[in-house]
Amino acid sequence: MKKSNLDFEYGYGFSMPENNIFKTKKGISESVIRQISKIKNEPLWMKNFRLKALKEFFKKPMPVWGADLSEIDFKDIFYYIKPNKSVKSSWEDLPKEIKETYDRIGVPEAEKNFLAGVSAQYESEVVYKSIQKELTGQGVIFCDMDTAVKKYPDLVRKYFSTVVSLYDNKFASLNSSVWSGGSFVYIPKNVKVSLPLQAYFRINAKNFGQFERTLIIAEENSFCHYIEGCTAPIYTTSSLHAAVVEIILKKGSRVRYTTVQNWSKNVYNLVTKRAKVLDNAVMEWVDCNIGSKVTMKYPSCYLAGEGARGEVLSIAYSGSSQHQDAGAKMIHLAANTTSRIVSKSVSKDGGRTSYRGLVQISPGAKNSKAYVSCDALIIDEKSRSDTYPDMRIKERETDVQHEATVEKLGEEKLFYLASRGIARVEAEGLLVNGFIEPITKEIPLEYTIELNRLINLEMAGSVG
Amino acid sequence: MISLKKVTILVNNKTILKDFNYEFDENKVYALMGPNGSGKSTLAYTIAGHPSYVVKNGEIKFRHRSINNLTADKRAKKGIFLSFQSPLSLNGISVFQLLRLALSGKEEPLAIKRKIDRIAKQLKIKRELLSRPLNEGASGGEKKKLELLQAAVLNPKFLIFDEIDTGVDIDALKTISKFLDRFKNKRTMILITHYNRILKHIKPDKVLVIKNGQLVKEGDFTLPQRIEKNGYEKI
Numbered sequence: 001m002k003k004s005n006l007d008f009e010y011g012y013g014f015s016m017p018e019n020n021i022f023k024t025k026k027g028i029s030e031s032v033i034r035q036i037s038k039i040k041n042e043p044l045w046m047k048n049f050r051l052k053a054l055k056e057f058f059k060k061p062m063p064v065w066g067a068d069l070s071e072i073d074f075k076d077i078f079y080y081i082k083p084n085k086s087v088k089s090s091w092e093d094l095p096k097e098i099k100e101t102y103d104r105i106g107v108p109e110a111e112k113n114f115l116a117g118v119s120a121q122y123e124s125e126v127v128y129k130s131i132q133k134e135l136t137g138q139g140v141i142f143c144d145m146d147t148a149v150k151k152y153p154d155l156v157r158k159y160f161s162t163v164v165s166l167y168d169n170k171f172a173s174l175n176s177s178v179w180s181g182g183s184f185v186y187i188p189k190n191v192k193v194s195l196p197l198q199a200y201f202r203i204n205a206k207n208f209g210q211f212e213r214t215l216i217i218a219e220e221n222s223f224c225h226y227i228e229g230c231t232a233p234i235y236t237t238s239s240l241h242a243a244v245v246e247i248i249l250k251k252g253s254r255v256r257y258t259t260v261q262n263w264s265k266n267v268y269n270l271v272t273k274r275a276k277v278l279d280n281a282v283m284e285w286v287d288c289n290i291g292s293k294v295t296m297k298y299p300s301c302y303l304a305g306e307g308a309r310g311e312v313l314s315i316a317y318s319g320s321s322q323h324q325d326a327g328a329k330m331i332h333l334a335a336n337t338t339s340r341i342v343s344k345s346v347s348k349d350g351g352r353t354s355y356r357g358l359v360q361i362s363p364g365a366k367n368s369k370a371y372v373s374c375d376a377l378i379i380d381e382k383s384r385s386d387t388y389p390d391m392r393i394k395e396r397e398t399d400v401q402h403e404a405t406v407e408k409l410g411e412e413k414l415f416y417l418a419s420r421g422i423a424r425v426e427a428e429g430l431l432v433n434g435f436i437e438p439i440t441k442e443i444p445l446e447y448t449i450e451l452n453r454l455i456n457l458e459m460a461g462s463v464g
Numbered sequence: 465m466i467s468l469k470k471v472t473i474l475v476n477n478k479t480i481l482k483d484f485n486y487e488f489d490e491n492k493v494y495a496l497m498g499p500n501g502s503g504k505s506t507l508a509y510t511i512a513g514h515p516s517y518v519v520k521n522g523e524i525k526f527r528h529r530s531i532n533n534l535t536a537d538k539r540a541k542k543g544i545f546l547s548f549q550s551p552l553s554l555n556g557i558s559v560f561q562l563l564r565l566a567l568s569g570k571e572e573p574l575a576i577k578r579k580i581d582r583i584a585k586q587l588k589i590k591r592e593l594l595s596r597p598l599n600e601g602a603s604g605g606e607k608k609k610l611e612l613l614q615a616a617v618l619n620p621k622f623l624i625f626d627e628i629d630t631g632v633d634i635d636a637l638k639t640i641s642k643f644l645d646r647f648k649n650k651r652t653m654i655l656i657t658h659y660n661r662i663l664k665h666i667k668p669d670k671v672l673v674i675k676n677g678q679l680v681k682e683g684d685f686t687l688p689q690r691i692e693k694n695g696y697e698k699i
Contacts, residue, residue, distance in 0.1 A: 410552075411515070411516075412552060413552055413554060415514055415515065415536060416548065416551070416552055416554075417537075417562065417566075418513070418535065418536035418537040418540065419512050419513075419536050419537075419540055419545070419546045419548075420537075420540055420562060420563070420566045420614060420618065421537050421540035421541045421566045421567075421618065422537055422540075422562075422565055422566050423535075423537045424535075424537070426565055427537075430557055430561065430562070430565055431554070431555075431557070433556065433557075434554055434555045434556030434557040434561075434597065435555055435556060436556070437555070437556025437557075437597075438556065
């Protein structure tokens with residue numbers, strides 16, 4: 001830790017030369033969309049879907065609530081970059097600079113040690129994919145979304161855009177029109193995938209927009225844990241990441257979706273994530289936002305089946321010039337549904353965190369229970385934290401609880417640690433890691449270590 | 465070992481210690497007594513280096529070197545330890561995590577863990593308390609034992625125990641005293657206390673009484689008995 005404290009900037013800020021094989025010209029237009037659809041050799045329905053979404057994107061105004069998005073210039077972005085010819089299933093087959101990128105991030109190493117499957121997206125396309133053989137034997141599908149459109153057209157047509165419509169919000173419309181890459185996961189009935197499936201997203205090019213689209217279908221009584229990580233080089237100009245994630249949980253299934261978002265501080269991260277949760281199914285979002293310039297993300301659960309359960313555990317860390325506007329949405333649509341939102345945010349060096357959440361208990365969602373707890377830790381006077389909780393309770397027989405705390409890093413705790421020989425910077429890191437511990441303990445150990453390390457680096461970097 | 469020369473301490477611009485002089489010798493046990501608000505804890509915080517305790521005048525030396533300008537963590541690294549009167553609980557941080565960070569680069573995590581387990585056993589600290597966040601849900605006695613545990617793992621040369629005997633039941637006091645009596649070997653200790661009972665287990669070499677921020681009396685182990693009988697007024 002000592003060493004990295006000294007040279008800390010952002011560990012994944014390196015960039016590789018651009019050796020892509022195709023790139024649309026800058027900006028977004030109907031001809032760009034047609035080009036993307038053509039190069040993907042898509043069925044007509046998907047092309048039409050894209051074109052419809054594009055119209056909607058042009059029509060919709062920029063959101064005026066939430067973080068400041070006024071600096072996004074949609075004309076100054078490349079919307080599609082194809083980095084190489086096809087998806088590989090061996091790291092060795094990848095172009096040198098792409099392989100090196102993932103080596104430096106440590107993905108192949110992680111795959112060897114604790115993953116059931118890996119998908120790696122570089123710019124617009126998934127370049128690497130693997131899945132354990134026995135899972136394929138059990139009928140599990142884990143592939144990139146583009147492949148799924150061609151290989152599993154019935155499944156995709158049945159579920160695609162059924163949870164997040166192309167009309168949902170401006171960035172969902174944008175994603176629907178230019179989407180590329182992302183994962184398609186199908187877990188058959190009664191199959192439990194014990195090791196995590198991991199997707200890794202990397203932006204390399206400048207002024208680039210990444211728009212992956214992920215669809216997870218968990219059949220009855222199935223289970224899977226999907227993890228995504230993301231990084232990008234540091235550029236002075238902004239990049240845009242606008243993903244859409246849709247999850248369908250059938251009766252009695254359970255899906256855990258963990259995100260460790262560590263984009264460089266020039267990325268706008270505007271993501272729509274939503275799960276439809278049917279009878280007695282359990283959806284868990286574990287959402288950690290450390291990087292990016294601006295994040296607006298509110299993973300949602302539509303608790304549509306009786307006894308469904310939704311959970312969001314959210315960590316946000318904002319340093320200098322960052323704004324994390326994160327939270328969760330729980331929509332109770334059926335009886336006996338339960339939800340829990342636990343949010344922990346840390347702001348430092350003028351950073352800003354906002355918790356924005358919605359709990360809605362619809363008429364008929366009798367005996368529903370909702371619990372919201374959001375804690376903010378503000379490290380110094382320059383930093384800011386806001387809470388925007390929204391509760392819409394339309395049913396009488398419910399139990400809704402909300403707790404919120406704001407605390408400052410206590411001098412007395414710092415002195416206590418100092419009296420044990422722990423220097424201030426390290427003590428701050430320890431206290432912050434302690435503050436978010438209720439959430440990090442839910443994350444696989446490998447990621448906890450990474451997350452704690454990231455936070456220690458962030459804490460140290462800003463001082464040294 | 466530690467000397468204070470004409471030390472005046474301000475807290476929020478109020479003088480708490482005034483022209484305080486004393487030299488604590490190596491390998492001795494001191495009892496520090498005095499009425500509430502007399503400046504006992506101030507002296508402890510001052511030596512440990514609390515940033516709110518401003519040294520207005522005078523010099524504090526540790527092994528003949530001034531430590532006036534050293535922050536608390538650097539003083540701790542030199543071998544000064546403070547056991548707190550009311551230790552705070554630390555969210556999400558176990559005693560192991562704390563000590564691992566405190567000793568990083570000095571001792572291997574595994575060795576630290578073994579040490580913690582061994583000492584916790586001697587102090588009769590329940591196992592589940594070790595994995596929990598420090599001091600969370602711990603009783604008065606357990607908190608004091610956890611302070612002592614940290615002291616023993618960090619292995620300092622100069623220790624101040626601020627009321628380690630307060631809020632502690634008889635059994636815990638016995639365990640703590642027994643441990644301290646062995647632990648005092650080759651160390652300098654200051655026991656801040658209101659009661660004579662702990663001093664029956666650990667015989668102090670010297671007993672100091674402070675009042676209104678000044679040293680008013682110095683005596684041997686018989687002094688606390690007289691205080692207990694007659695109060696501070698008659699001293």
